[in-house]
Amino acid sequence: xxxxxxxxxxxxxxxxxxxxxxxALVVIWLVFGFFTDWRFLSPRNxxxxxxxxxxxxxMATGMVFVIVTRNIDLSVGSLLGFIGMTVAALQVxxxxxxxxxxxxxxxVIGVIAAILMGAVLGAMQxxxxxxxxxxxxxxxxxxxxxxxxxxxxxxxxxxxxxLDPVFRLLGGGAEGTLGETLSWVFGTIAALVAVGIMLxxxxxxxxxxxxxxxxxxxxxxxxxxxxxxxxFVWIMNSYPIPRGAMRRMTEARGIELxxxxxxxxxxxxxxxxxxxxxxxxxxxxxRTRFGRYVYATGGNPEAASLSGIDTRLLTxxxxxxxxxxxxxxxxxxxxxxxxxxxxxxxxxxxxxxAAAVIGGTALSGGAGTIYGAVIGALIMQSxxxxxxxxxxxxxxxxxxxGFVLVFAVWVDIVYRxxxxx
Amino acid sequence: xxxxxxEMKDISISFGGIKAVDHVSVDLKPGEVVxxxxxxxxxxxxxxxxxxxxxxxxxxxxxxxxEKATINNPRDARTYNIETIYxxxxxxxxxDAASNLFLGRELVNAMGFVDDDAMEAETRKxxxxxxxxxxxxxxxxxALSGGQRQSVAxxxxxxxxxxxxxxxxxxxxxGPHETQMVSELIQQLKAEGIGIFLISHDIHDxxxxxxxxxxxxNGKLVGTVDVADVTDDDLLGMxxxxxxxxxx
Numbered sequence: 001x002x003x004x005x006x007x008x009x010x011x012x013x014x015x016x017x018x019x020x021x022x023x024a025l026v027v028i029w030l031v032f033g034f035f036t037d038w039r040f041l042s043p044r045n046x047x048x049x050x051x052x053x054x055x056x057x058x059m060a061t062g063m064v065f066v067i068v069t070r071n072i073d074l075s076v077g078s079l080l081g082f083i084g085m086t087v088a089a090l091q092v093x094x095x096x097x098x099x100x101x102x103x104x105x106x107x108v109i110g111v112i113a114a115i116l117m118g119a120v121l122g123a124m125q126x127x128x129x130x131x132x133x134x135x136x137x138x139x140x141x142x143x144x145x146x147x148x149x150x151x152x153x154x155x156x157x158x159x160x161x162x163l164d165p166v167f168r169l170l171g172g173g174a175e176g177t178l179g180e181t182l183s184w185v186f187g188t189i190a191a192l193v194a195v196g197i198m199l200x201x202x203x204x205x206x207x208x209x210x211x212x213x214x215x216x217x218x219x220x221x222x223x224x225x226x227x228x229x230x231x232f233v234w235i236m237n238s239y240p241i242p243r244g245a246m247r248r249m250t251e252a253r254g255i256e257l258x259x260x261x262x263x264x265x266x267x268x269x270x271x272x273x274x275x276x277x278x279x280x281x282x283x284x285x286x287r288t289r290f291g292r293y294v295y296a297t298g299g300n301p302e303a304a305s306l307s308g309i310d311t312r313l314l315t316x317x318x319x320x321x322x323x324x325x326x327x328x329x330x331x332x333x334x335x336x337x338x339x340x341x342x343x344x345x346x347x348x349x350x351x352x353x354a355a356a357v358i359g360g361t362a363l364s365g366g367a368g369t370i371y372g373a374v375i376g377a378l379i380m381q382s383x384x385x386x387x388x389x390x391x392x393x394x395x396x397x398x399x400x401x402g403f404v405l406v407f408a409v410w411v412d413i414v415y416r417x418x419x420x421x
Numbered sequence: 422x423x424x425x426x427x428e429m430k431d432i433s434i435s436f437g438g439i440k441a442v443d444h445v446s447v448d449l450k451p452g453e454v455v456x457x458x459x460x461x462x463x464x465x466x467x468x469x470x471x472x473x474x475x476x477x478x479x480x481x482x483x484x485x486x487x488e489k490a491t492i493n494n495p496r497d498a499r500t501y502n503i504e505t506i507y508x509x510x511x512x513x514x515x516x517d518a519a520s521n522l523f524l525g526r527e528l529v530n531a532m533g534f535v536d537d538d539a540m541e542a543e544t545r546k547x548x549x550x551x552x553x554x555x556x557x558x559x560x561x562x563x564a565l566s567g568g569q570r571q572s573v574a575x576x577x578x579x580x581x582x583x584x585x586x587x588x589x590x591x592x593x594x595x596g597p598h599e600t601q602m603v604s605e606l607i608q609q610l611k612a613e614g615i616g617i618f619l620i621s622h623d624i625h626d627x628x629x630x631x632x633x634x635x636x637x638x639n640g641k642l643v644g645t646v647d648v649a650d651v652t653d654d655d656l657l658g659m660x661x662x663x664x665x666x667x668x669x
Contacts, residue, residue, distance in 0.1 A: 208542045287534040289527050292516075296524055299515035306475055306511045307525035308496035366515035 012178035030388030043239035054270035057377035060355040070365035075143030077348035088160035088340035107167035117136035122323020132314030161339035172334025174245035187233030188331035191226035299366035432481035456631035474498035504583035514563035
């Protein structure tokens with residue numbers, strides 16, 4: 001029976017580590033569900049966890065490349081704060097005085113500025129690491145201090161709020177979602193694309209004469225992928241918008257609010273951003289030369305440069321990408337809070353590194369996946385939200401997360417040793 | 422007399438005041454195997470890394486087919502069809518055979534995305550020729566045996582139509598059977614008119630496979646001899662004592 005199950009798993013071709021992480025996630029959800037009278041498994045909580053995960057998960061995808069190339073970035077939390085504060089000041093003070101309050105371009109400029117600022121500062125750090133050969137640990141430790149200090153200088157420590165109303169939608173909330181109908185459209189398209197990609201890959205392999213998975217295995221995988229997407233949309237579409245927010249939204253659209261009227265949230269915009277980032281980063285990692293060079297350099301830097309790869313320029317690009325993703329994460333984090341104070345992003349670098357590492361990224365370099373880092377971020381956030389909802393004190397939460405991090409990496413090391421990779 | 426495929430003239434390079442290669446000249450003709458001999462630290466690997474683009478020489482000149490060549494990095498060397506099999510093999514252990522074979526020269530599809538399936542198909546073809554027992558196409562090369570890893574490194578050099586092949590201790594990590602395969606491969610490539618620099622510790626290998634041998638000691642060239650004219654002991658004398666045969 002065991003052999004049969006094992007051969008079935010082989011035919012499905014699912015990675016044992018992925019299954020392990022999903023298993024851990026399900027266990028966490030069930031345990032916290034049990035201790036909260038299943039409140040933890042409510043659509044409302046799933047919606048909140050998905051939004052709270054987005055910012056750290058976006059950065060974790062970039063941290064995978066950083067760690068795969070045998071570097072580390074300790075500055076992302078401070079950089080997130082610095083970008084958040086600058087872009088908030090841009091929206092609250094500088095742009096309104098130039099363009100007028102509520103100008104429709106304010107959020108666009110804010111988004112571009114955040115991403116650009118991250119990319120430039122990241123590239124500068126990458127240049128010092130790659131060309132001046134100062135270790136990444138030191139450079140980004142410097143960045144950690146510099147950006148946190150610079151953040152204060154932007155506004156002399158003053159909290160910036162409220163942010164531009166359109167910009168705010170990028171952080172989620174009742175209005176910051178796709179809404180019910182669009183969520184279904186989005187989910188259907190995503191499911192079709194996922195199935196389409198699997199079909200295309202199968203056909204391409206067949207034309208080269210490679211062995212492909214049995215039809216039933218491929219069918220199960222397609223059903224699972226499409227099912228997960230649809231289930232997620234269905235859960236997000238089962239979380240009704242609270243009465244107060246509905247009054248605000250119906251007024252804004254000129255509709256009369258009646259007693260029986262129920263609107264549901266749908267998929268939050270930060271989650272849509274996270275999905276887009278995850279897909280793009282996965283394509284970069286697996287289907288582009290740049291991605292291939294990132295992994296080759298991590299596996300054997302000398303071999304990479306003997307193959308003609310410019311590993312110094314590669315380091316600049318990896319850190320620029322990390323910075324740009326920090327910019328995106330900063331947009332999500334500041335928009336969600338609708339305010340930026342000097343504490344924004346504190347300790348995020350550790351959450352991001354932990355998410356990447358729990359997701360199977362090896363600190364020795366050369367190994368790590370984008371989806372792993374995203375699931376890692378989801379595990380971290382589920383733990384934290386779960387503990388908060390059963391009333392665990394904040395200091396104890398940190399202690400638990402610390403133990404889980406060490407434990408997860410130990411499990412990963414044992415797994416690697418057994419699998420011989 | 423045919424134009425040499427490669428002429429390295431008066432090459433010097435130093436690292437922090439130590440002359441690793443000191444005014445050395447060697448050459449290589451089409452279809453010829455030239456052995457590079459010497460102790461560890463004699464400078465043979467350093468000399469050859471200048472040709473493969475890993476190091477930039479301080480002074481000297483490289484001519485390919487009689488024309489002055491500029492080789493500043495491994496990419497330049499590849500444009501002159503110079504391929505290298507390094508002693509360390511220079512494989513990214515975490516990647517599979519196809520990714521290593523095409524590293525730096527990936528096949529891409531019409532949209533510019535890396536085409537793993539096409540690369541695997543090409544790798545299967547060349548491996549069927551070089552090492553028909555090779556089956557582990559999906560595994561990272563860290564999971565391969567020494568001989569299998571060596572065949573990936575050789576496949577990488579042979580696949581891209583090398584004109585000039587540098588082999589740095591190609592048989593150091595191999596068993597007798599695999600060493601035999603490498604010898605046969607060298608004969609075959611030689612017959613195709615490829616010039617080969619063979620770096621080796623093993624005098625026996627050099628006597629069997631090479632046409633000429635250049636011996637280095639302490640960064641300097643001791644001399645270049647026709648293998649047919651010398652004995653094992655003559656070569657040993659050159660390596661150990663730094664004396665050409667006939668000198669006392």
